[in-house]
Amino acid sequence: MKTILGREIPDYIEGYGHVRPFQGAFSDVGVKTRTAVKLTSVIPNDQKVLSSLEDALDKLNITDGMTISFHHHLRNGDYVLNKVMERLAARGVKDLTVAASSIFPIHAPLVEHIESGVVTGLVANYISGPVAEAVSRGKLKKPAIMQTHGGRARAIESGELHIDVAFLAAPTADNYGNINGVYGDAACGSLGYAVADAEYADKTIAITDHLVPYPAYPIEISQVFIDYIVQIDSIGDPKGIVSGTTRITKDPVALIIAKRATEVIKASGLVREGMSFQTGAGGTSLAVAAELKKIMQHEGVAGSFASGGITGYLVEMLEEGLFRSLFDVQCFDLKAIESYRDNPAHQFMSASMYGNPHTKGAVVNNLDIMILGATEIDTDFNVNVTTGSNGVIMGGSGGHSDTAAGSKLAIVVTNLMKARLPIIKDKVITVTTPGDSIDVVVTERGIAVNPQRGDLLEKLKMTNLPLMTIGELKLLAEKITGVPKGVETSEKIVAVVEYRDGSVIDVVRKVSSVS
Amino acid sequence: MKTILGREIPDYIEGYGHVRPFQGAFSDVGVKTRTAVKLTSVIPNDQKVLSSLEDALDKLNITDGMTISFHHHLRNGDYVLNKVMERLAARGVKDLTVAASSIFPIHAPLVEHIESGVVTGLVANYISGPVAEAVSRGKLKKPAIMQTHGGRARAIESGELHIDVAFLAAPTADNYGNINGVYGDAACGSLGYAVADAEYADKTIAITDHLVPYPAYPIEISQVFIDYIVQIDSIGDPKGIVSGTTRITKDPVALIIAKRATEVIKASGLVREGMSFQTGAGGTSLAVAAELKKIMQHEGVAGSFASGGITGYLVEMLEEGLFRSLFDVQCFDLKAIESYRDNPAHQFMSASMYGNPHTKGAVVNNLDIMILGATEIDTDFNVNVTTGSNGVIMGGSGGHSDTAAGSKLAIVVTNLMKARLPIIKDKVITVTTPGDSIDVVVTERGIAVNPQRGDLLEKLKMTNLPLMTIGELKLLAEKITGVPKGVETSEKIVAVVEYRDGSVIDVVRKVSSVS
Known part of the structure; x- marks a missing residue:
């Protein structure tokens, strides 16, 4: 059995059960059921x-x-x-x-x-x-x-x-x-x-x-x-x-990536009144926020909301009037906690309100711009944040797939190489987020737009940004690093990767070398 | 078929269905189900x-x-x-x-x-x-x-x-x-x-x-x-x-009732650190709050919460530190709205959190003192707030039965007579709240304690409050008003009165005179 992305998955997995293969980000919509709950009533x-x-x-x-x-x-x-x-x-x-x-x-x-x-x-x-x-x-x-x-x-x-x-x-x-x-x-x-x-x-x-x-x-x-x-x-x-403070990266390569990502955002036309934005707490992600802030200030734009895990950096943007509200599913630092506690515009959201696809509308649905990371990206723009380049689990989607699916512009920011290994592959070891949800990949050496986003490509062509195809970007890295050899895996499935709708987008198999 | 209060109710009511007769305030407890919900998912x-x-x-x-x-x-x-x-x-x-x-x-x-x-x-x-x-x-x-x-x-x-x-x-x-x-x-x-x-x-x-x-x-x-x-x-x-402001009654009889109710509260021992309190927005109810406030201030007591529909008067008590928090299911005046909007200690509660008996604990369960009204009370302490003395519907329980059941001390405050009719009857026309939930009735002429509350009676005997039995209280009024003739009703059931657990505590029948 294959997913719509062509990944081979058994139709039955021992210890998991029958598999519903991934069929596209919004293939499973319509009438859904919130289940009944049994509770024991408490009396005075x-x-x-x-x-x-x-x-x-x-x-x-x-x-x-x-x-x-x-x-x-x-x-x-x-x-x-x-x-x-x-x-x-x-x-x-x-x-x-x-x-x-x-x-x-x-x-x-x-x-x-x-x-x-x-x-x-x-x-x-x-x-x-x-x-x-x-x-x-x-x-x-x-x-x-x-x-x-x-x-x-x-x-x-x-x-x-x-x-x-x-x-x-x-x-x-x-x-x-x-x-x-x-x-x-x-x-x-x-x-x-x-x-x-x-x-x-x-x-x-x-x-x-x-x-x-x-x-x-x-x-x-x-x-x-x-x-x-x-x-x-x-x-x-x-x-x-919590960390005391979250800091913007000082790494010059990361700062270049952040600057380019922000230029992509600007060129997309999404820097406008009522815009919304989400980014992670990593150094590069925060650097994008810092760059975006400058543009918003310069253009006098007031956004509607920022969301996700919240950092002090987003709190500052709220306090400066760059966003009207924050939607907070978790606080990353002390400043975020204080703001969440004291500022009514800094609002609570449950994980369901954040990203559950089977509600009457999650917050991610209203997200304009999403800054994402990746451990691997393939030439179909599929992203892996589940396993490392050695095939070993080191993370997982978290809100990656949710925000990528919901946002109008999902940007993966990443170094083209990490630890002397290229990030872009023919096939990612594990698909976490489907390529359809990813609009553009920004690296320090070049920017690749998902071919499905011809509209975005046209806009970016008006800029001086170093555009190339994802294939070209892959080759660029491989010229430096060589083509890495693939990870050998056994048949044994150690993890099932569920997409947000509960279908199976991939499986993680036991890596032969880690026995 | 009879309820536990002895009210005759058909076991099947056309247009309503099978009747589960009321069996006591906490007879229907244990494992309960919150039902499943179907929804249509919304996508970006x-x-x-x-x-x-x-x-x-x-x-x-x-x-x-x-x-x-x-x-x-x-x-x-x-x-x-x-x-x-x-x-x-x-x-x-x-x-x-x-x-x-x-x-x-x-x-x-x-x-x-x-x-x-x-x-x-x-x-x-x-x-x-x-x-x-x-x-x-x-x-x-x-x-x-x-x-x-x-x-x-x-x-x-x-x-x-x-x-x-x-x-x-x-x-x-x-x-x-x-x-x-x-x-x-x-x-x-x-x-x-x-x-x-x-x-x-x-x-x-x-x-x-x-x-x-x-x-x-x-x-x-x-x-x-x-x-x-x-x-x-x-x-x-x-x-x-909303009303601009809610005002305390100036009626001297109501003020006497309020003063006596507060003396009952004080004698009950419930004026203590962490106490909780609820009252309605009526003039007499607010007068009780005003009297209680004096006592709390005098004794230096800080309560935990006041709840229910919230008035500016309770907001003042919150702001003066007499309660740590308010639980607000609806705001009765502008001051309450402003406080609810601006003060995090003035908290939201849903109707379910307020009084649903089939949750893991409603707010009413933690209520010490509840001030209630009545249009009629019978000698079993059953209260009617559903129909007037003419048998015509003019209200309903609202939170009456919920708070009476939950609170440690449920006090009915009422004039002994209204519009020249006695309030205390052998049988109320309609039972809204069962007598078991009512601890004491306070009128301007006398105070009757529910015989089930011998402990409270003992405490009140130490005061100079005019104690009498509910029967004596009834006779006192009838000496002045005479015994009113009963309301004649037809067989036709115009309303089914459900207790908070969904059992039927009474029915309202069509009144013959209002055809």
Whole structure:
């Protein structure tokens, strides 16, 4: 069986099930269902605060084969997943599926639970560090399922991803389960990725180190979705949760890329009143924001919104009137947290509102300009941000596919070569985002426009930008680096890459060299 | 068939269906289901703003027998329900059920649609004015269904009340359907009663007279729940939406009642750190707040929250530090709207979060003190706020039953006689709220404690308050007024009174004298 992109995928994958192959970014639309939810009603005088995590695990009655979920707002400072898994392992529970919105290096102890069979399934939008390596080595019994941020919300809301128990790390909680991320030692700001878990899991428990008098405010997740609350000493390490500041790159090559990307944006005609913009927190991405800011200021343009994970840099643009509002699914730095807490124009969005394709309209649908990264791009503009050039999992879509699909202008910014390897290939090892969603690739040596965007190409021809075909760009790099040899993979599928609509866009196979 | 209160109810009511008789305030608890929702996904470049209401009605395809819904935040200034119904009547649609959270005198044109068969069903939490009279006269084909604020949210979320199309009056909306009530000519503040409609209707349309650039903020109801937006000239008359200020009564009898109610509160021991409080917007209710405020200030007590429909008076208490937060399901005056807009401690709550008994914990569950009104009370403490002493519908539960059930101390404040008729009866004409939920009745002549609250009676005996039994209180009034003759009713059931859990607590029968 082949996807519309020509990738070979089995029609049935052991441990995953029947495969619905990817058929195009908007092939699966129309009438959709948000699933029914069972809940246990709470009456006056019922107590939700439990004495300990052990007490909670007794009440939650987690049994072999269940799916438990976590959100990743505490990023590489998260203590909650590890603490919960340690206790569950000690209880002898087996065959759990961990549905975490993302997995970071701090979650290394999960590898042991994978090896011991406590965890046999993993569903995440992004996996990095030791767990990613363990999955790539084929240690997980079932293939990992890699989703997008919007796709995860869709999967949960549709009932495709059923969560038995959601563990919600809560920087602040009151005794009835009202939660926010803006106060407490582990403050992380927006809790956008946790919303679907809270709303759709059979049971939900807030784990907090900052229990405040009722009612907490602001309320990001309401008491009506929380069964229990447990207080522990610490839910996370602030140093791993947010950076103090996010900085623009000083690398001269990255600055050239950023400048060119901004010229592409300008030439596209999208720098206009009401424009919208999203970029990541990486140095090059922020440099694009810095360049774009100059143009917006120069042209006196006020945008409508910036969205996504929010940095202090976007906050400054908001405060300077360059955007009317921010949509924040997670805060990347302290300045973003403070702004989100204090400025009503800096708004909350759930992962579903952000990028779920099966709602009445996600925020990405209104996005004009999206700045994206890539570990590989192929000559069909397909992008890989899931595996490294060695075929080992080192990330995942996150919001990549969601924003690429929604935005009017999706720009991949990347060095033409990284670690002496070319970025552009005939075929990417893993397709994360389909080429149809990518409009242009900007490198320090040249710019390639997707042939489907003849309109954009015409506009860019009016500039002095170094335009070339993606094939030419590929050759340019290969002249310097030579043609890299392909990665050899075995038949074993270690991860299934789901597109945002739940179809399978690719699989990750076990790399022969990493055994 | 009898309810647990001994009211005779048929086990099947034509036009309503099988009856589940009321069995006690918390008899229907445990595992509950929030129903599945079908929605049509929206993709980039889909336009949600339609050119006119006519265009919208074409798209919405409303056919005979459907249920359409409205919220009542524009109260007696609402133009939306009338405009929509006028257009639907012109289109010849028949047999509609109107599920409006409340019906006011301004909705008088609905009577014509009832008479002509355009509307044959009505579901509401509160009905006053000409529509109430028309229902009482038996003009509606099916019995009206009268719910509570929390019960309506429960009915919608459970799927019991299925809404085909929700019409959402939106004081502010953007072109993707983000809605708030705090800006625009028809600003009304919180849109708490509209949330379940938006989330669970098959189709939703925002009708606004204030279309703002994307994205609107704050967002009370998200774009992900809105199919279409239509702009019209005016959605409501500000004079009918909010009062400029809400005032405390100057009536000396009401002030005595308020003072005594506050002494009851004080004696109950509930004036303490973290206390919570709710009262209505009526003069006597506000007078209780004023008295309570003095005591809280005197004792240096800081409460946790006040809730419900919010008035400027509660805003002042928030601002003076007497409460840490307000939970606002609707704003009664301009001061409340401004506070709700500007003060993060003044928080939004949906009707479901307010009072739905089938969530993981409504706000009413945490309520200490609730001040309630009554048109009649019987010697079992059952309260009627649905029908007048003539048996004609003049209101409904609203949040009466929800708050009475949830609160630790539910106090009915009322004059012992109104319009020369005694308020306390052997049996109320219609039971709205069961006596079990009522703790004490405070009148200007005496105070009666529910015998189930022996603990409270003991505390009140330590005061000089004029305690008596409810029977003694009844006799006291009858000595002055004589025993009123009962209202004669026919067999015909004109309204079914649903308790918050969806069981039937009573029925309203057609009054013989109003034919």
